[in-house]
Amino acid sequence: MSLYSKKEPQVYKLDALKSYSEDERKLIVEYLKIEKYYRYALREMNAIVENLDDFCENTFSHNPIHHIESRIKTPENIIEKINRRGYPMTIDSLKTNIYDVSGMRVICNYINDIYQIIALLSKQKDIKVRLKKDYIISPKPSGYRSVHIVFDISIYFGSEPIIIPVEIQFRTIAMDMWASLEHELRYKSNNEFTEYDKKCLKQYSDDLYEVDLNMQKIYIKKTTGDRDDDWLWFTCRKIP
Numbered sequence: 001m002s003l004y005s006k007k008e009p010q011v012y013k014l015d016a017l018k019s020y021s022e023d024e025r026k027l028i029v030e031y032l033k034i035e036k037y038y039r040y041a042l043r044e045m046n047a048i049v050e051n052l053d054d055f056c057e058n059t060f061s062h063n064p065i066h067h068i069e070s071r072i073k074t075p076e077n078i079i080e081k082i083n084r085r086g087y088p089m090t091i092d093s094l095k096t097n098i099y100d101v102s103g104m105r106v107i108c109n110y111i112n113d114i115y116q117i118i119a120l121l122s123k124q125k126d127i128k129v130r131l132k133k134d135y136i137i138s139p140k141p142s143g144y145r146s147v148h149i150v151f152d153i154s155i156y157f158g159s160e161p162i163i164i165p166v167e168i169q170f171r172t173i174a175m176d177m178w179a180s181l182e183h184e185l186r187y188k189s190n191n192e193f194t195e196y197d198k199k200c201l202k203q204y205s206d207d208l209y210e211v212d213l214n215m216q217k218i219y220i221k222k223t224t225g226d227r228d229d230d231w232l233w234f235t236c237r238k239i240p
């Protein structure tokens with residue numbers, strides 16, 4: 001049973017709490033008191049990223065972002081992650097150890113766009129990079145590619161800031177397509193992947209990466225002729 005009522009997403013069903021241990025129940029009740037801060041942080045981060053895309057459109061006549069998705073982790077998934085990682089089942093442990101309660105996916109058009117957006121975000125004084133994992137430079141054995149960054153963002157109600165982590169997964173459209181389908185295949189199929197399936201999925205991820213690089217080459221070739229240096233800086237910077 002889900003903890004949330006579909007009609008009233010903020011109202012959790014007390015009945016659903018019965019299946020949890022006492023520590024888990026305590027954590028859920030404590031978490032629901034502070035969940036709003038994670039929503040505020042997510043809203044602010046969304047605005048920052050959307051403004052950046054708008055700024056790029058105005059300055060470079062180029063929109064690096066294709067679309068943005070965001071979500072707050074459900075209490076069920078928080079409990080699952082704390083159990084899986086073996087962290088203490090307390091609200092302090094959640095605050096210290098779990099960085100992806102507020103989560104965003106920023107889907108970019110080209111690989112370079114990802115690194116330009118990250119470079120611009122990393123310079124902003126109102127957010128701070130806490131953690132970075134680059135699965136584009138070092139893909140996972142499955143073939144998964146994305147850059148994951150946890151930003152700390154300060155939200156204010158009065159003079160003292162509350163610092164909340166927000167995890168952003170940066171991907172191209174092709175990387176997002178692969179990750180979505182691979183995730184669905186992994187969780188919806190009743191059987192484990194065979195070694196052959198795994199090899200194929202890894203190969204498709206590498207093929208899509210090749211397509212990403214080639215599409216970007218065409219895009220740069222088609223557009224460099226009539227652009228100024230700012231735009232060149234934005235789009236043609238070498239992929240690290």
Ligand code: GTP
Pocket residue numbers: 081100133140142143144148178179180182183
């Ligand atoms: P979690 O406890 O799962 O959040 O792990 P983590 O944050 O320590 O690890 P990681 O950096 O691997 O990020 C996990 C997230 O990345 C997952 O929730 C997925 O969204 C995505 N991800 C990681 N590996 C894969 C993969 O092999 N396939 C797909 N489809 N997604 C992946």
Ligand code: MG
Pocket residue numbers: 100
């Ligand atoms: Mg995660």
